[in-house]
Each structure stands twice: as structure tokens, then as C-alpha cells.
Amino acid sequence: MKKWKAVLTALLATGMLTGCLGNGGGSTLNSESSRIYVTEEGTFQTATVESYVQQDYYNGDELKTFLEEAVSQYNGANGQNQVTLDSCTLDNGTAKMMFHYASPDALIGFTTQYEDKENQVESIAVDKLSEVYGQSESEGVTFIKADGKKADQKAVSKRGESQTVVVTSANPVTIQTQGRILFVSDNVVIKDSHTVQTTKGKSYIIFK
Incomplete structure (x- = not known):
């Protein structure tokens, strides 16, 4: 031992x-x-x-x-x-x-x-998108779709009932969601339909 x-x-x-x-x-x-x-x-x-x-x-x-x-x-x-x-x-x-x-x-x-x-992360939380979307707007966050293409902000805002992971980390971390990923902030690398890798700083992951 x-x-x-x-x-x-x-x-x-x-x-x-x-x-x-x-x-x-x-x-x-x-x-x-x-x-x-x-x-x-x-x-x-x-x-x-x-x-x-x-x-x-x-x-x-x-x-x-x-x-x-x-x-x-x-x-x-x-x-x-x-x-x-x-x-x-x-x-x-x-x-x-x-x-x-x-x-x-x-x-x-x-x-x-x-x-x-x-x-290791500095902060992490899960909320409905409707609870954090205003915050993301004030921060000037740009979202991309699961296919890697830029998302229309109106399309993102309509998914208010979707779960959203908001995470801040000093180093990249891998995050897997139970539901299928819909959108992520543009500083996030999409690995597959349920998995992403964040970068340093604050990231948003929206899933179904």
C-alpha cells in the first residue's frame, strides 16, 4: 500500500x-x-x-x-x-x-x-441556456454548431431549455455530455457528438 x-x-x-x-x-x-x-x-x-x-x-x-x-x-x-x-x-x-x-x-x-x-477546473456549472444566454451576449461570445460552422445567434437563443455547461479552466479539459452537443463557444474544440476539449479561459457547451 x-x-x-x-x-x-x-x-x-x-x-x-x-x-x-x-x-x-x-x-x-x-x-x-x-x-x-x-x-x-x-x-x-x-x-x-x-x-x-x-x-x-x-x-x-x-x-x-x-x-x-x-x-x-x-x-x-x-x-x-x-x-x-x-x-x-x-x-x-x-x-x-x-x-x-x-x-x-x-x-x-x-x-x-x-x-x-x-x-481540474476553476469553475463549472450547468444551467438552462435561458439562464446564461444574456451573460454570454454581454461577453461577446460567438457560438459554433456541432458541425463546426458558425451558428446563427437567433437559432442559439431559441434553445433556451437546453442544458449549458459553463466552465472556466487554466488548462484544456475534456468534457463529455450525456446529451448530444448542439452548440459550443468558438474557443471549444469539438471531438465528437458528445465530447469537446476546452481551451484556457471560459467556455460554453450547449447540449440536448
Whole structure:
């Protein structure tokens, strides 16, 4: 346990472990690469996918115990059930860890405290487009359609009941939505019908 904890903590802290973006899109959480997953109900999960050099002493049960302790310590300090470990596996040089969060603050706090660099954001929220469209207009945001073409602002404004992720980050993050992506701000890279990669700063992702 101590050996694995030291290795995992050291690698996460120095950013030596990185998850590459997986192929294909879908409405269920893709655990092939690190990402933030946003449901139609506005709840959050993360997948942290890391590569490591295989050694005989790396053990999935020890990883699970370490992560459960990390979750327990975070919840003890911030309130029960703020973070839940959904699953974790070690297989063929790849560690996969899935978490569920009770709130945006829990996601931000946990990923920051445990230095999950792939999923760290400064702020994240999900609202109806009607609640944030005026804000985007005042900021001069230009939207593009899922096909990458510039969107007509009137067409965007008519989708007021659609869910909108508003996220600010210092580094690019991958975000997957349960619903199909309709529009994104023009600083967002569309990877597939459910997945985008943000850039530094504030981004908008509107989904069905």
C-alpha cells in the first residue's frame, strides 16, 4: 500500500501520468480517457485514466483502498457523500478511476486537493441556456454548431431549455455530455457528438 500510494501520489503531483483522448462518442461515460462527464440532470462524474510502468507490486485492491481513504478524508472535512468512488481498475499498464460528485464545488475541491490535473477546473456549472444566454451576449461570445460552422445567434437563443455547461479552466479539459452537443463557444474544440476539449479561459457547451 505504502509503495503504491507513494508512486501514485508522486506521479499525479508531477503530471507525469496523462490520459489520451479516446475515440468515438456516446451518451454513457467513456472511461477510455480522462474527462468530466455531465449528465442531463446536471450532475458530474470524472474518469481519470493514467498509464504506469507495470510492476508486480502494483495491486488493484491497494489502489481501491487508497482511493476510498482519500474520498473518506475529503468527505470527512467537507460533508458526507460529497464524493463517491464509482470504480477503479488496474489492467495492462492502465489505471482507471471513476468518481461521482454531489456538487460542482465537490468536483473542484477534490480534483484540486488530489491534483487530478486532467480534470481540474476553476469553475463549472450547468444551467438552462435561458439562464446564461444574456451573460454570454454581454461577453461577446460567438457560438459554433456541432458541425463546426458558425451558428446563427437567433437559432442559439431559441434553445433556451437546453442544458449549458459553463466552465472556466487554466488548462484544456475534456468534457463529455450525456446529451448530444448542439452548440459550443468558438474557443471549444469539438471531438465528437458528445465530447469537446476546452481551451484556457471560459467556455460554453450547449447540449440536448
